[in-house]
Amino acid sequence: MSSRHILKLMTGFYMLVFFTYLFGPLAIMGVTAFNTPSYPQAFPFEGFTWHWFDVLFADSDVLYGLKKSLTIGVFVVLLSVPLGLAGALVMQQINRRARSLYYLVVVSPVLTPGVIIGISTVIFWRDFTTLTGMRFMYDGMVLTVLGQSSFIAAYCMLIILARLQRFDRGLEEAALDLGASHTQVFFHVLLPFLRPAMLSAGVLAFLSSFENYNTTTFAILADKTLTTVLAGRVRQGTTPALSALAVTIIAVTVLGAIVYEVVKRREDARRDTKLRAAEALDAQEMVAA
Amino acid sequence: MLASDGHPFVLLLPFVVVAGFWLLSLLDPKPVHRVSFWKRNGTAVSIFLIVAVGLWALFMIVLPQLFMVEMSFRPKLPPTAMGGARDIYTFENYRYFLYGSTRDSSNWNSLHLTAFFTTIFVSVLVTLFNFLFSYPLAFYMAQVATAARVRLLLLLLIAPYWINEVLRAFAFRVMFAGSGVINRALQGLGILSEPFDFLGNNVALYMGLSYAYLLLLVFPLYNAVESLDRRQIEAARDLGAPWWHIHLFIVMPHAKPGIASGCTLVLMLTSGALAAPLVLGGPRTLWFTPIVYDRFYQAFNWPQGSAYAFILLLTCVAFVLLVLRLTKLSLGEMTK
Numbered sequence: 001m002s003s004r005h006i007l008k009l010m011t012g013f014y015m016l017v018f019f020t021y022l023f024g025p026l027a028i029m030g031v032t033a034f035n036t037p038s039y040p041q042a043f044p045f046e047g048f049t050w051h052w053f054d055v056l057f058a059d060s061d062v063l064y065g066l067k068k069s070l071t072i073g074v075f076v077v078l079l080s081v082p083l084g085l086a087g088a089l090v091m092q093q094i095n096r097r098a099r100s101l102y103y104l105v106v107v108s109p110v111l112t113p114g115v116i117i118g119i120s121t122v123i124f125w126r127d128f129t130t131l132t133g134m135r136f137m138y139d140g141m142v143l144t145v146l147g148q149s150s151f152i153a154a155y156c157m158l159i160i161l162a163r164l165q166r167f168d169r170g171l172e173e174a175a176l177d178l179g180a181s182h183t184q185v186f187f188h189v190l191l192p193f194l195r196p197a198m199l200s201a202g203v204l205a206f207l208s209s210f211e212n213y214n215t216t217t218f219a220i221l222a223d224k225t226l227t228t229v230l231a232g233r234v235r236q237g238t239t240p241a242l243s244a245l246a247v248t249i250i251a252v253t254v255l256g257a258i259v260y261e262v263v264k265r266r267e268d269a270r271r272d273t274k275l276r277a278a279e280a281l282d283a284q285e286m287v288a289a
Numbered sequence: 290m291l292a293s294d295g296h297p298f299v300l301l302l303p304f305v306v307v308a309g310f311w312l313l314s315l316l317d318p319k320p321v322h323r324v325s326f327w328k329r330n331g332t333a334v335s336i337f338l339i340v341a342v343g344l345w346a347l348f349m350i351v352l353p354q355l356f357m358v359e360m361s362f363r364p365k366l367p368p369t370a371m372g373g374a375r376d377i378y379t380f381e382n383y384r385y386f387l388y389g390s391t392r393d394s395s396n397w398n399s400l401h402l403t404a405f406f407t408t409i410f411v412s413v414l415v416t417l418f419n420f421l422f423s424y425p426l427a428f429y430m431a432q433v434a435t436a437a438r439v440r441l442l443l444l445l446l447i448a449p450y451w452i453n454e455v456l457r458a459f460a461f462r463v464m465f466a467g468s469g470v471i472n473r474a475l476q477g478l479g480i481l482s483e484p485f486d487f488l489g490n491n492v493a494l495y496m497g498l499s500y501a502y503l504l505l506l507v508f509p510l511y512n513a514v515e516s517l518d519r520r521q522i523e524a525a526r527d528l529g530a531p532w533w534h535i536h537l538f539i540v541m542p543h544a545k546p547g548i549a550s551g552c553t554l555v556l557m558l559t560s561g562a563l564a565a566p567l568v569l570g571g572p573r574t575l576w577f578t579p580i581v582y583d584r585f586y587q588a589f590n591w592p593q594g595s596a597y598a599f600i601l602l603l604t605c606v607a608f609v610l611l612v613l614r615l616t617k618l619s620l621g622e623m624t625k
Contacts (some may be wrong), residue, residue, distance in 0.1 A: 011429065018426055022449050025460035025500070028470050032463055040463045042470050086341035093326060098310040105346050111553070111609060113561025115578050116598045119585070120353035123360050123595060127296060128352075150349040182331030211453035214563045214578075218585070230455045234568050238462060246456045253451040 026246070033243035040240045052244040059241065065229035069210055072144050072225060076209040077202050080149040084156025084201055085194070088164050091157070107158075109151035114214025121147035121219050140223030147219040148209050155208065156201035163197035203260075295378070299359050303351045354602075361596035382596035401597075404575035409604065412560040415499045416552050419506050422499075427510035428540065432519060450504050458497050458568035465493040465569075489571035497565045502558045506551040513547020514540060549616045557605050577601060 032040035036047040056062060087106050094102055109117060121143055129138040167190070175185045191198075213227040220228055233242060327335050362378045370376065381391040389398030430439050449457070464470055465487035472484040487493045517540060525535050541548065566576035581601065584594035613619070 011425075011433075014425055015429075018422070019445060021500070022446070022503075025457070025464050026449055026452070028464050029456075029460040039468070040466075041468065042463070043473055082337075083341050083345045086338045087345060089330075090338055090342045093329070095314045097313055101310070102346070105350055109350055111557055111605065113557060113578070113601060113605060115561055115563055115581060116357070116602050117353075119581075119594065119598045120357035121349075123591065124348075124353035124356040127356060131296065146349055150345070150353075153345055153349075182329065183333050186331060186334045207451070211451075213454050214561065217563065217582075227453055227455050230453070230459075231564060231567060234455060234459050234462070238459065238466070242456065242459055243463070246452055246460070249452055249456070254448075 065226035069226040080153035083153035087157035118215040118218030140221035408577040431514035461497040509551035513544035
C-alpha cells in the first residue's frame, strides 16, 4: 500500500471520528424522542411513538417561553441591525485618535462572557430606572432585548463593516454630482449596497437571540423564555419531551435553511437574467451605433 | 466617600471621556477638502448615527460595566441602611472571594478559589484539545478539499449549532446517563461490569464543553489557513520538508491571527459557560459561573456577585492581553 493510500485512509478515519462526535449525541437524542420509555432511552428501542410530541405541545410553560423568545428575537433584530449599521458607519468616519478606543468599546461585548453582560445590564437598569423614575423600563423582556443586543449588535457591525469596506466611494460622488442630497445618497445608494450584509446580520441576530442562555437567564428577571424554561426542565429531570423539542427545532431550521437556499437561488437566477438582458441590450445598441 | 454619591460620578464619566475626544478632534488640523461629518451624512442620518452609537456604546456597553464594577465595591445592606453611615466603599466582597469571610483572613476560601482555578485550567485544556481536534479539518477544508466538498462540510458543521446550548448539553446528558448508550455499549463489550458515573466524574461536562464551542474554532482557523498560497506548501515539500515541518513552520505561522482569535474566543466562552455546567455538572462539580449565579439568586448578595463577575471579567481581559502580547497581534487583526 502506498503512502498516498494510507494518508487517504487516515483522513477518512479522522473525518468519521469528527463528524460522529458532532452528530452522534444529537442522533441519540433524536432517537429517544420516538422511543416509548418515559426516561430518554435510545437503546433498546422498545416501540415507536409520537406521544412525547403531544406532551411537548401540551406544555404551557414551553409554549409561553417560545412566544417570549420569538418576540424578543424580533425586537433584538429591530434594535441590533440599526445599531450595527450605525456602529459600522461611525467606525469608518471617526477620527484616527478616537478610533482604537471606539473599536475596543464596541467589540468588547463579543469577548465578554455572556453572564457578565446579563449581570451588568440588570444592575445598571435597576439603578438607572430608579434614578430617573422610569421604573416601567425595569422589565425582563426590555432588559433581555437590551442585554442581548449589546453583543449581537457587535456581530452585526462586524458583518456590515466587512461589506462596507468594499463600497466604492465613487458611486456616492457620482450620485452627489447628479444632484442627490446626502440623505438621498444614504437611502438610495449606500443602503441598497449594504442590503445583503444587513439581511445576513438580521438572520444571525435572530438566531443568536433565540438560542441565547447565559445573558438571558439573568436579564429576564422573573419572566421566562424558551431557553430558561428548558434549563429549568433539564435540571429537574430528563424527559423525552425535551428530545422531542430538539427534534422539532432541527426540523424547523432545516426547513428554514432549505427555503432560504431556494429563495436565494431564485433571486440569483433572476439577477443573472436581468444582467444578461441588459448586456444584450448594450450589445444591440453598440451594433446599431 | 459615601457610596451613595458614586452614581452621578459614574454616570458622568463616559460623557466626559467622549467630550474630551470631541475637543481633541476640534484641535486636529483639518485637511481643507475634507467634508464634515454633518455634511457628509446629511442632518437626519447624522442624528441617527449619533443617537444609535451613543445608546449602544454608552448605555448598553460602558455604563452597565461601570455600574457593575462600582457595585462590587459596595457592602451588602438592607434597603433601609442604604445612603446611611455604613454605605461606604469597601473591599469586603473581594476579601470574601479570597478568605471566605468579610473580616477574618486566616483561612483561604478554598471552595471558590479551587473552582476558579479549575475553571481556568480546564478551559485551557478544552481549548487546546479543540484546537488539535479541529486543525486537521480546517486544513483539509482550506487546502485540500474541492469547492463543492467545502460547501457540504460547512453545512454539516453549522447544522448541529442551530440547536441551542441547553439542548446540546441535554444530548450529552442522555448519552452519558447511567443507562445511556455509552454505558450500555461498554457493558455490552464487557469493558465495564457496572455503569460508570460519567456525570459525577465530570467526563460528560468536559466533553460537553468541548462540543459546545468547537465550531467557533473551526471557522477562524479555516479562514486563516485558506488565505495561504498553496504553492508555499508545495515549495516546502519539494525542498524536502517533512509534513510536520510544513504545518509547524509554514501553515501555523501564517494562520497565527486565526489561531489566536479562535482560541481566545473558545477560551472566553468555555470559562464563561453556564448551561453546560448546570446541566452536566454532578453535585461535586466545581465551575465558577454557577457560583457567580448562586451569589445572585441563592445568596441574594448582588454586590458579592458583581465582585465575582468582575474577577471573571478581569481574568478574561488578562488572557486577551496575554495572547496579544505573545502573538504580537493587534485587537483589530484578531477580531477580523
